[in-house]
Amino acid sequence: MRLTLLVALAIAVALSLGGWSARWAVEQSADVGTVTVGPWVANPFAGAPDADPYSRARLAKVGNLTLGIGEGILFRAEVDDSGRPLRRECNYAIAGTTPPARVFSLVPYTPNGALIEPAVGRPGWLTSNNLMRHEDNSFRIGIGPQAHAGNWLATSGHGPLILALALYDTPAAASSGVASLVLPGITLEGCSRG
Template identity: 70%
Template structure:
């Protein structure tokens, strides 16, 4: 009986420490293969067969599908251009240009990967085809809970915010130097903490 108890304790310790170390390794290796362009980050190889094993394991754990290299690239931002965390109760301005692409989308998510529901009658994401632009093809988008004139992406609730900018059918790929791209800035305008 004592031998069986020692084997069970040993297995519990081995499985517990093994699971904890695997989880820690996946969290700490999140930066492997990622590139940063201002506040935006992307892993260009995440959807390719050549992705590192840690990236494949993170994607399997999250259960999310990624864009293949030929399909496009997904950039995310959880901080603004001044390196402050993005929050749903704040108003932001995204302005600038995107690389050449057939179409791009911009959507707000929770850190867990759930699309933030903006409320009845409001779009939960924006696409490049329905934006108002300046003469030089630049754009500005207001993001936040308060309605704004022009391009506005509504958010709701309180807490952290992750913005996802997906570029579809674009020559901006890993082979052309993703880190040398120009992406729009994210600037804080005001917060509604009250």
């Protein structure tokens, strides 16, 4: 009986430590294969058939669908250009250009992956085919609860904000020089009180 209890205890300890160490390894390896361009972070090879096992495990855990190498690349921003965390109640300006792409989309999410509800009567995302641009093809997008003239992505509520910039059908997705890309900056313009 004592031997059975010791074996059961050893198996329980091994399974617990094994599960904990696997979870820790997946969470600590979040930066494996990632590329940072200003405040934007991407894992260009996460959707590749030969992606590293940690990227596959992270995608399986989160349940996120990712773009394949030939489809495009997804950048996420959780901070602005100064390194401050993005907040739903704050107003930001995204200004600059993107690498060549057939189309891109900009979508605000919560940290758990839910689309942030826009203000009444406003779309929850923007796409490049309906943006107003400057003569040099650059653009400026206002993001936040307060209305902006021109391009505006309305958000509502309070709490953290994650911006997802997806470039579809772009040569940048297959490029080994993803880190040398130029992406728009994210500048804090102010936060509402309350």
